[in-house]
Amino acid sequence: MLIINMPDETSHSTDANSNSTEPAKSWEQRNPEIEREITIDEYQPTGTLTLTLLYFAIVVLMWIFMYFVEFAGNAPSIID
Template sequence: MSHATDESTQIQDPDQPTDSDQVREIGHDEFDPVGALALIGLYFLILVFLWFFMYFVEFLGNDPTVVSGIVSVVTGGVGLA
């Protein structure tokens, strides 16, 4: 607890010069994670696309598949009609 709030923003590692690059302090109310939203939105789209690709192309295209005898008759009937 004590470590968490007091010291975390003091970056004093001499070995990590890049870390001292903090140019401003952004508080809770000023921070709007648009970048995170953009990235996560992109991830969402990729997931949806890949899911459909995997299910309808890779999986259903990988015939034959295990079906129940009854339904196969039903779909066969639909096919004839």
């Protein structure tokens, strides 16, 4: 097994003026003008999938409820 230790993004900068008691700045704080773009492989829309499945479940439950209200034990209301 190959294990590679990569430096952390919050590692200390090499500034001569930096105080050792100050917390290290993150990469985003050091480079505010650079935006990180993610690729389609990194994008995982779990929240969107969850909301879609929740919406689908609500629609299915409503459809089942309306089926029993309209047809189970009663004649269709249009034919009455």
